[in-house]
Amino acid sequence: xxxxxxxxxxxxxxxxxxxxxxxxxxxxxxxxxxxxxxxxxxxxxxxxxxxxxxxxxxxxxxxxxxxxxxxxxxxxxxxxxxxxxxxxxxxxxxxxxxxxxxxxxxxxxxxxxxxxxxxxxxxxxxxxxxxxxxxxxxxxxxxxxxxxxxxxxxxxxxxxxxxxxxxxxxxxxxxxxxxxxxxxxxxxxxxxxxxxxxxxxxxxxxxxxxxxxxxxxxxxxxxxxxxxxxxxxxxxxxxxxxxxxxxxxx
Amino acid sequence: xxxxxxxxxxxxxxxxxxxxxxxxxxxxxxxxxxxxxxxxxxxxxxxxxxxxxxxxxxxxxxxxxxxxxxxxxxxxxxxxxxxxxxxxxxxxxxxxxxxxxxxxxxxxxxxxxxxxxxxxxxxxxxxxxxxxxxxxxxxxxxxxxxxxxxxxxxxxxxxxxxxx
Ligand SMILES: [Zn+2]
Numbered sequence: 001x002x003x004x005x006x007x008x009x010x011x012x013x014x015x016x017x018x019x020x021x022x023x024x025x026x027x028x029x030x031x032x033x034x035x036x037x038x039x040x041x042x043x044x045x046x047x048x049x050x051x052x053x054x055x056x057x058x059x060x061x062x063x064x065x066x067x068x069x070x071x072x073x074x075x076x077x078x079x080x081x082x083x084x085x086x087x088x089x090x091x092x093x094x095x096x097x098x099x100x101x102x103x104x105x106x107x108x109x110x111x112x113x114x115x116x117x118x119x120x121x122x123x124x125x126x127x128x129x130x131x132x133x134x135x136x137x138x139x140x141x142x143x144x145x146x147x148x149x150x151x152x153x154x155x156x157x158x159x160x161x162x163x164x165x166x167x168x169x170x171x172x173x174x175x176x177x178x179x180x181x182x183x184x185x186x187x188x189x190x191x192x193x194x195x196x197x198x199x200x201x202x203x204x205x206x207x208x209x210x211x212x213x214x215x216x217x218x219x220x221x222x223x224x225x226x227x228x229x230x231x232x233x234x235x236x237x238x239x240x241x242x243x244x245x246x247x248x249x250x
Numbered sequence: 251x252x253x254x255x256x257x258x259x260x261x262x263x264x265x266x267x268x269x270x271x272x273x274x275x276x277x278x279x280x281x282x283x284x285x286x287x288x289x290x291x292x293x294x295x296x297x298x299x300x301x302x303x304x305x306x307x308x309x310x311x312x313x314x315x316x317x318x319x320x321x322x323x324x325x326x327x328x329x330x331x332x333x334x335x336x337x338x339x340x341x342x343x344x345x346x347x348x349x350x351x352x353x354x355x356x357x358x359x360x361x362x363x364x365x366x367x368x369x370x371x372x373x374x375x376x377x378x379x380x381x382x383x384x385x386x387x388x389x390x391x392x393x394x395x396x397x398x399x400x401x402x403x404x405x406x407x408x409x410x411x412x413x414x
Binding site for chain 1: 335390
Protein backbone atom coordinates (compact mmCIF):
# COMPACT_ATOMS: atom_id res chain seq x y z
CA UNK A 1 0.00 0.00 0.00
CA UNK A 2 2.83 2.38 0.86
CA UNK A 3 4.38 1.89 -2.58
CA UNK A 4 1.06 2.45 -4.31
CA UNK A 5 0.49 5.65 -2.36
CA UNK A 6 4.00 6.78 -3.30
CA UNK A 7 3.23 6.22 -7.01
CA UNK A 8 -0.06 8.06 -6.69
CA UNK A 9 1.51 11.11 -5.05
CA UNK A 10 4.15 11.16 -7.78
CA UNK A 11 1.46 11.19 -10.44
CA UNK A 12 -0.12 14.27 -8.85
CA UNK A 13 3.22 16.01 -8.42
CA UNK A 14 4.35 15.18 -11.96
CA UNK A 15 1.37 16.97 -13.49
CA UNK A 16 2.06 20.13 -11.54
CA UNK A 17 5.80 19.99 -12.18
CA UNK A 18 5.65 19.43 -15.93
CA UNK A 19 3.00 22.08 -16.50
CA UNK A 20 4.83 24.43 -14.13
CA UNK A 21 8.00 23.92 -16.16
CA UNK A 22 6.21 24.52 -19.46
CA UNK A 23 4.79 27.79 -18.14
CA UNK A 24 8.21 28.87 -16.90
CA UNK A 25 9.35 28.75 -20.54
CA UNK A 26 7.14 31.79 -21.10
CA UNK A 27 9.24 33.86 -18.70
CA UNK A 28 10.36 36.94 -20.64
CA UNK A 29 8.32 35.89 -23.72
CA UNK A 30 4.75 36.75 -22.68
CA UNK A 31 2.72 38.80 -25.19
CA UNK A 32 2.36 41.60 -22.62
CA UNK A 33 4.02 42.19 -19.26
CA UNK A 34 0.92 41.34 -17.19
CA UNK A 35 0.47 38.03 -18.99
CA UNK A 36 4.14 37.21 -18.59
CA UNK A 37 3.79 37.77 -14.85
CA UNK A 38 0.56 35.80 -14.66
CA UNK A 39 2.01 32.77 -16.46
CA UNK A 40 5.09 32.74 -14.27
CA UNK A 41 2.99 33.23 -11.12
CA UNK A 42 0.90 30.22 -12.10
CA UNK A 43 4.11 28.33 -12.78
CA UNK A 44 5.37 29.21 -9.32
CA UNK A 45 2.14 28.01 -7.69
CA UNK A 46 2.34 24.71 -9.55
CA UNK A 47 5.99 24.13 -8.68
CA UNK A 48 5.20 24.99 -5.05
CA UNK A 49 2.46 22.37 -5.09
CA UNK A 50 4.91 19.90 -6.61
CA UNK A 51 7.30 20.50 -3.72
CA UNK A 52 4.55 19.64 -1.26
CA UNK A 53 3.74 16.42 -3.11
CA UNK A 54 7.37 15.37 -3.60
CA UNK A 55 8.41 16.14 -0.02
CA UNK A 56 5.54 13.97 1.13
CA UNK A 57 6.35 11.21 -1.38
CA UNK A 58 10.00 11.19 -0.26
CA UNK A 59 8.88 10.83 3.33
CA UNK A 60 6.50 7.96 2.49
CA UNK A 61 9.19 6.16 0.51
CA UNK A 62 11.72 6.64 3.30
CA UNK A 63 14.78 5.59 1.29
CA UNK A 64 16.72 8.81 1.66
CA UNK A 65 15.61 10.30 -1.66
CA UNK A 66 14.74 14.00 -1.60
CA UNK A 67 12.22 16.11 -3.50
CA UNK A 68 15.06 17.13 -5.84
CA UNK A 69 15.99 13.51 -6.56
CA UNK A 70 12.40 12.84 -7.54
CA UNK A 71 12.29 15.82 -9.87
CA UNK A 72 15.72 15.64 -11.44
CA UNK A 73 16.79 12.00 -11.43
CA UNK A 74 13.87 10.14 -12.94
CA UNK A 75 13.67 9.30 -16.64
CA UNK A 76 10.73 9.97 -18.95
CA UNK A 77 9.25 6.48 -18.52
CA UNK A 78 9.16 7.03 -14.77
CA UNK A 79 7.10 10.22 -15.12
CA UNK A 80 3.33 9.79 -14.64
CA UNK A 81 1.97 13.11 -15.89
CA UNK A 82 -0.85 13.50 -18.42
CA UNK A 83 0.18 13.85 -22.07
CA UNK A 84 -1.65 17.19 -22.13
CA UNK A 85 0.68 19.01 -19.75
CA UNK A 86 3.88 18.05 -21.60
CA UNK A 87 2.65 19.43 -24.94
CA UNK A 88 4.75 22.37 -26.16
CA UNK A 89 3.59 25.92 -25.49
CA UNK A 90 2.81 26.66 -29.15
CA UNK A 91 1.35 30.13 -29.58
CA UNK A 92 -0.39 31.98 -26.74
CA UNK A 93 -3.80 30.55 -27.72
CA UNK A 94 -2.43 27.00 -27.53
CA UNK A 95 -1.01 27.72 -24.07
CA UNK A 96 -4.39 29.10 -22.96
CA UNK A 97 -6.22 26.06 -24.35
CA UNK A 98 -3.87 23.68 -22.52
CA UNK A 99 -4.18 25.71 -19.34
CA UNK A 100 -7.95 25.90 -19.55
CA UNK A 101 -8.34 22.16 -20.08
CA UNK A 102 -6.04 21.45 -17.15
CA UNK A 103 -7.32 24.12 -14.74
CA UNK A 104 -10.94 23.07 -15.25
CA UNK A 105 -10.00 19.53 -14.32
CA UNK A 106 -7.54 20.49 -11.61
CA UNK A 107 -10.10 22.52 -9.67
CA UNK A 108 -12.73 19.74 -9.78
CA UNK A 109 -10.06 17.24 -8.77
CA UNK A 110 -8.76 19.22 -5.80
CA UNK A 111 -12.28 19.92 -4.54
CA UNK A 112 -12.58 16.13 -4.17
CA UNK A 113 -9.04 15.52 -2.90
CA UNK A 114 -9.69 17.77 0.12
CA UNK A 115 -11.94 14.93 1.35
CA UNK A 116 -9.14 12.35 1.13
CA UNK A 117 -8.66 10.01 4.08
CA UNK A 118 -4.97 10.78 3.78
CA UNK A 119 -4.58 13.89 5.92
CA UNK A 120 -1.49 15.22 4.20
CA UNK A 121 -2.99 14.92 0.72
CA UNK A 122 -6.15 16.62 1.99
CA UNK A 123 -4.02 19.44 3.44
CA UNK A 124 -2.07 19.93 0.21
CA UNK A 125 -5.35 19.99 -1.72
CA UNK A 126 -6.94 22.53 0.64
CA UNK A 127 -3.94 24.79 0.21
CA UNK A 128 -3.80 24.41 -3.58
CA UNK A 129 -7.49 24.74 -4.31
CA UNK A 130 -7.48 28.48 -3.57
CA UNK A 131 -4.62 29.08 -5.98
CA UNK A 132 -6.10 26.95 -8.73
CA UNK A 133 -9.35 28.92 -8.69
CA UNK A 134 -7.27 31.96 -9.73
CA UNK A 135 -5.66 29.91 -12.48
CA UNK A 136 -9.01 28.86 -13.90
CA UNK A 137 -10.27 32.43 -13.84
CA UNK A 138 -7.23 33.54 -15.77
CA UNK A 139 -7.44 30.83 -18.43
CA UNK A 140 -11.21 31.09 -18.95
CA UNK A 141 -11.03 34.90 -19.16
CA UNK A 142 -8.43 34.64 -21.90
CA UNK A 143 -10.20 31.86 -23.73
CA UNK A 144 -13.29 34.06 -23.90
CA UNK A 145 -11.33 37.17 -24.82
CA UNK A 146 -9.53 35.45 -27.69
CA UNK A 147 -12.48 33.35 -28.85
CA UNK A 148 -14.85 36.31 -28.83
CA UNK A 149 -12.20 38.63 -30.24
CA UNK A 150 -10.93 39.31 -33.74
CA UNK A 151 -11.15 36.95 -36.69
CA UNK A 152 -7.51 36.01 -36.21
CA UNK A 153 -7.67 35.49 -32.46
CA UNK A 154 -10.79 33.35 -32.80
CA UNK A 155 -9.15 31.18 -35.48
CA UNK A 156 -6.09 30.63 -33.29
CA UNK A 157 -8.13 29.94 -30.18
CA UNK A 158 -10.27 27.42 -32.05
CA UNK A 159 -7.12 25.70 -33.35
CA UNK A 160 -5.62 25.52 -29.88
CA UNK A 161 -8.79 24.00 -28.47
CA UNK A 162 -9.08 21.49 -31.35
CA UNK A 163 -5.43 20.42 -31.24
CA UNK A 164 -5.44 19.50 -27.56
CA UNK A 165 -8.97 18.18 -27.17
CA UNK A 166 -7.98 14.54 -27.65
CA UNK A 167 -5.71 14.68 -24.59
CA UNK A 168 -8.55 15.45 -22.17
CA UNK A 169 -9.53 11.76 -22.22
CA UNK A 170 -6.71 10.92 -19.87
CA UNK A 171 -8.19 12.81 -16.93
CA UNK A 172 -11.10 10.40 -16.68
CA UNK A 173 -9.97 6.97 -17.89
CA UNK A 174 -8.85 5.45 -14.61
CA UNK A 175 -5.86 3.16 -14.47
CA UNK A 176 -5.46 0.44 -11.81
CA UNK A 177 -3.58 2.72 -9.47
CA UNK A 178 -6.29 5.36 -9.53
CA UNK A 179 -9.04 2.77 -9.04
CA UNK A 180 -7.22 1.33 -6.06
CA UNK A 181 -6.60 4.73 -4.46
CA UNK A 182 -10.20 5.84 -5.03
CA UNK A 183 -11.50 2.62 -3.49
CA UNK A 184 -9.31 3.20 -0.44
CA UNK A 185 -10.80 6.68 0.02
CA UNK A 186 -7.39 8.25 -0.57
CA UNK A 187 -7.57 9.13 -4.23
CA UNK A 188 -10.28 10.73 -6.34
CA UNK A 189 -12.84 8.86 -8.43
CA UNK A 190 -12.07 10.92 -11.51
CA UNK A 191 -14.51 9.11 -13.75
CA UNK A 192 -17.29 10.62 -11.67
CA UNK A 193 -16.06 14.12 -12.60
CA UNK A 194 -16.27 13.61 -16.35
CA UNK A 195 -19.81 14.82 -16.87
CA UNK A 196 -19.50 18.05 -14.92
CA UNK A 197 -16.12 18.69 -16.55
CA UNK A 198 -17.45 18.67 -20.10
CA UNK A 199 -20.57 20.59 -19.05
CA UNK A 200 -18.43 23.35 -17.56
CA UNK A 201 -16.17 23.47 -20.58
CA UNK A 202 -19.15 23.73 -22.88
CA UNK A 203 -20.40 26.75 -20.92
CA UNK A 204 -17.13 28.64 -21.32
CA UNK A 205 -16.86 27.63 -25.00
CA UNK A 206 -20.30 29.08 -25.61
CA UNK A 207 -19.33 32.36 -23.95
CA UNK A 208 -16.17 32.34 -26.09
CA UNK A 209 -18.05 31.46 -29.30
CA UNK A 210 -15.76 28.47 -29.66
CA UNK A 211 -16.97 25.24 -31.23
CA UNK A 212 -16.70 22.19 -29.02
CA UNK A 213 -14.98 19.39 -30.98
CA UNK A 214 -17.58 16.76 -31.91
CA UNK A 215 -15.77 13.50 -31.20
CA UNK A 216 -15.02 11.69 -27.97
CA UNK A 217 -11.42 12.25 -26.87
CA UNK A 218 -9.30 9.12 -26.52
CA UNK A 219 -5.54 9.73 -26.38
CA UNK A 220 -3.99 8.18 -23.26
CA UNK A 221 -0.60 6.90 -22.05
CA UNK A 222 1.13 9.46 -19.84
CA UNK A 223 -0.20 8.12 -16.54
CA UNK A 224 1.44 4.80 -17.33
CA UNK A 225 4.72 6.31 -18.46
CA UNK A 226 4.04 6.18 -22.21
CA UNK A 227 4.81 9.73 -23.25
CA UNK A 228 4.93 11.83 -26.40
CA UNK A 229 8.33 12.75 -27.82
CA UNK A 230 8.09 16.16 -26.14
CA UNK A 231 8.66 15.01 -22.57
CA UNK A 232 12.22 13.78 -23.18
CA UNK A 233 13.24 17.18 -24.54
CA UNK A 234 11.62 18.95 -21.62
CA UNK A 235 13.40 16.74 -19.09
CA UNK A 236 16.73 17.14 -20.87
CA UNK A 237 16.52 20.85 -20.22
CA UNK A 238 14.97 20.69 -16.76
CA UNK A 239 17.39 18.05 -15.47
CA UNK A 240 20.52 19.35 -17.18
CA UNK A 241 22.28 20.71 -14.09
CA UNK A 242 21.80 17.60 -11.95
CA UNK A 243 22.81 15.30 -14.81
CA UNK A 244 25.91 17.32 -15.71
CA UNK A 245 26.95 18.09 -12.14
CA UNK A 246 25.50 15.33 -9.95
CA UNK A 247 24.66 16.47 -6.41
CA UNK A 248 25.16 20.16 -7.10
CA UNK A 249 23.35 22.60 -4.82
CA UNK A 250 22.61 26.31 -4.91
CA UNK B 251 4.55 24.00 26.73
CA UNK B 252 2.56 26.05 24.23
CA UNK B 253 3.07 29.77 24.47
CA UNK B 254 -0.12 31.32 23.19
CA UNK B 255 0.33 34.75 24.77
CA UNK B 256 1.79 36.96 22.05
CA UNK B 257 2.97 39.42 24.72
CA UNK B 258 5.44 36.75 25.85
CA UNK B 259 9.10 37.75 25.21
CA UNK B 260 9.53 34.79 22.85
CA UNK B 261 6.94 36.24 20.51
CA UNK B 262 8.62 39.63 20.75
CA UNK B 263 11.84 38.07 19.49
CA UNK B 264 10.04 36.45 16.56
CA UNK B 265 8.33 39.78 15.83
CA UNK B 266 11.72 41.19 14.80
CA UNK B 267 11.68 39.04 11.66
CA UNK B 268 10.33 40.91 8.63
CA UNK B 269 8.64 39.40 5.57
CA UNK B 270 11.43 39.48 2.95
CA UNK B 271 9.04 40.52 0.16
CA UNK B 272 7.07 43.18 2.07
CA UNK B 273 9.64 44.24 4.68
CA UNK B 274 7.30 46.65 6.51
CA UNK B 275 5.37 43.61 7.74
CA UNK B 276 6.69 41.30 10.43
CA UNK B 277 5.96 37.60 10.24
CA UNK B 278 3.48 38.16 13.07
CA UNK B 279 1.62 40.88 11.14
CA UNK B 280 1.30 38.39 8.30
CA UNK B 281 -0.17 35.79 10.61
CA UNK B 282 2.07 32.99 9.41
CA UNK B 283 3.45 32.05 12.84
CA UNK B 284 0.94 29.52 14.16
CA UNK B 285 2.44 28.12 17.40
CA UNK B 286 5.38 28.51 19.66
CA UNK B 287 6.34 25.65 21.98
CA UNK B 288 8.90 26.20 24.66
CA UNK B 289 10.78 23.75 26.88
CA UNK B 290 13.66 25.39 28.77
CA UNK B 291 16.12 26.45 26.05
CA UNK B 292 14.42 24.26 23.46
CA UNK B 293 11.97 25.95 21.15
CA UNK B 294 9.73 24.87 18.31
CA UNK B 295 8.07 27.42 16.03
CA UNK B 296 5.36 26.37 13.57
CA UNK B 297 4.88 28.53 10.48
CA UNK B 298 2.53 28.18 7.51
CA UNK B 299 3.14 29.38 3.94
CA UNK B 300 1.04 32.16 2.42
CA UNK B 301 1.16 30.58 -1.06
CA UNK B 302 2.55 27.11 -1.77
CA UNK B 303 5.16 28.48 -4.14
CA UNK B 304 6.22 31.30 -1.81
CA UNK B 305 10.00 31.35 -2.25
CA UNK B 306 10.43 33.33 0.97
CA UNK B 307 9.55 30.53 3.38
CA UNK B 308 13.06 29.09 3.65
CA UNK B 309 14.49 32.53 4.29
CA UNK B 310 11.82 33.30 6.90
CA UNK B 311 12.63 30.04 8.71
CA UNK B 312 16.35 30.85 8.68
CA UNK B 313 15.74 34.39 9.96
CA UNK B 314 13.55 33.18 12.82
CA UNK B 315 16.28 30.73 13.76
CA UNK B 316 18.91 33.47 13.66
CA UNK B 317 16.96 35.82 15.95
CA UNK B 318 16.28 33.06 18.48
CA UNK B 319 19.92 31.98 18.45
CA UNK B 320 20.99 35.52 19.27
CA UNK B 321 18.81 35.32 22.38
CA UNK B 322 20.51 32.16 23.57
CA UNK B 323 18.15 29.44 22.41
CA UNK B 324 20.12 26.32 21.62
CA UNK B 325 17.72 23.82 20.16
CA UNK B 326 15.54 25.56 17.60
CA UNK B 327 13.13 23.83 15.28
CA UNK B 328 11.09 25.69 12.68
CA UNK B 329 8.29 23.50 11.41
CA UNK B 330 6.19 24.06 8.30
CA UNK B 331 2.53 23.19 8.55
CA UNK B 332 -0.10 23.34 5.78
CA UNK B 333 -3.26 23.06 7.86
CA UNK B 334 -5.23 25.08 8.44
CA UNK B 335 -4.40 26.90 5.21
CA UNK B 336 -3.32 30.50 5.58
CA UNK B 337 -5.86 33.20 4.85
CA UNK B 338 -5.63 36.99 4.62
CA UNK B 339 -8.11 37.08 7.52
CA UNK B 340 -5.05 36.44 9.70
CA UNK B 341 -3.34 39.69 8.69
CA UNK B 342 -3.28 41.90 11.78
CA UNK B 343 -5.01 45.30 11.80
CA UNK B 344 -1.59 46.81 12.46
CA UNK B 345 -0.32 44.94 9.39
CA UNK B 346 -3.10 46.31 7.19
CA UNK B 347 -2.24 49.83 8.31
CA UNK B 348 1.44 49.32 7.55
CA UNK B 349 0.65 47.91 4.10
CA UNK B 350 -1.34 50.98 3.16
CA UNK B 351 1.39 53.34 4.34
CA UNK B 352 3.83 51.33 2.25
CA UNK B 353 1.68 51.89 -0.87
CA UNK B 354 0.01 48.48 -1.05
CA UNK B 355 -3.79 48.36 -0.75
CA UNK B 356 -4.71 45.94 2.06
CA UNK B 357 -7.25 43.15 1.41
CA UNK B 358 -10.88 44.29 1.41
CA UNK B 359 -13.54 42.19 3.14
CA UNK B 360 -13.24 38.79 4.79
CA UNK B 361 -12.75 35.55 2.90
CA UNK B 362 -16.02 34.31 4.39
CA UNK B 363 -17.61 36.56 1.79
CA UNK B 364 -17.24 34.40 -1.33
CA UNK B 365 -17.38 37.42 -3.64
CA UNK B 366 -13.93 38.52 -2.55
CA UNK B 367 -12.44 35.18 -3.57
CA UNK B 368 -13.79 35.20 -7.08
CA UNK B 369 -12.64 38.75 -7.55
CA UNK B 370 -16.01 40.50 -7.73
CA UNK B 371 -15.18 42.85 -4.93
CA UNK B 372 -14.28 46.17 -6.45
CA UNK B 373 -14.07 48.49 -3.47
CA UNK B 374 -10.30 48.57 -3.46
CA UNK B 375 -9.16 52.01 -2.33
CA UNK B 376 -6.15 53.69 -3.91
CA UNK B 377 -3.44 53.79 -1.22
CA UNK B 378 -2.20 57.15 -2.56
CA UNK B 379 -5.29 59.31 -3.03
CA UNK B 380 -8.01 57.28 -1.25
CA UNK B 381 -10.13 57.16 -4.39
CA UNK B 382 -12.44 54.18 -4.77
CA UNK B 383 -12.47 54.65 -8.51
CA UNK B 384 -9.99 51.85 -9.21
CA UNK B 385 -9.81 48.84 -11.50
CA UNK B 386 -7.90 45.60 -11.69
CA UNK B 387 -5.22 45.32 -14.36
CA UNK B 388 -4.13 41.79 -13.55
CA UNK B 389 -4.96 39.19 -10.93
CA UNK B 390 -1.28 38.40 -10.77
CA UNK B 391 1.12 41.04 -9.48
CA UNK B 392 4.76 41.33 -8.50
CA UNK B 393 4.47 38.46 -5.99
CA UNK B 394 2.01 35.60 -5.53
CA UNK B 395 0.03 37.44 -2.85
CA UNK B 396 -0.63 40.57 -4.87
CA UNK B 397 -2.83 41.72 -7.77
CA UNK B 398 -2.14 44.75 -9.93
CA UNK B 399 -4.59 47.66 -9.82
CA UNK B 400 -4.78 51.13 -11.21
CA UNK B 401 -6.41 54.24 -9.80
CA UNK B 402 -8.60 56.01 -12.36
CA UNK B 403 -8.34 59.33 -10.52
CA UNK B 404 -4.64 59.78 -9.85
CA UNK B 405 -3.77 57.23 -12.57
CA UNK B 406 -1.15 55.53 -10.41
CA UNK B 407 -0.83 51.76 -10.69
CA UNK B 408 -0.55 50.02 -7.33
CA UNK B 409 -0.32 46.59 -5.75
CA UNK B 410 -3.33 45.11 -3.99
CA UNK B 411 -2.74 42.46 -1.34
CA UNK B 412 -5.44 40.11 -2.54
CA UNK B 413 -7.94 38.30 -0.40
CA UNK B 414 -7.10 34.66 -0.14
ZN1 LIG C 1 -5.28 57.29 -6.62
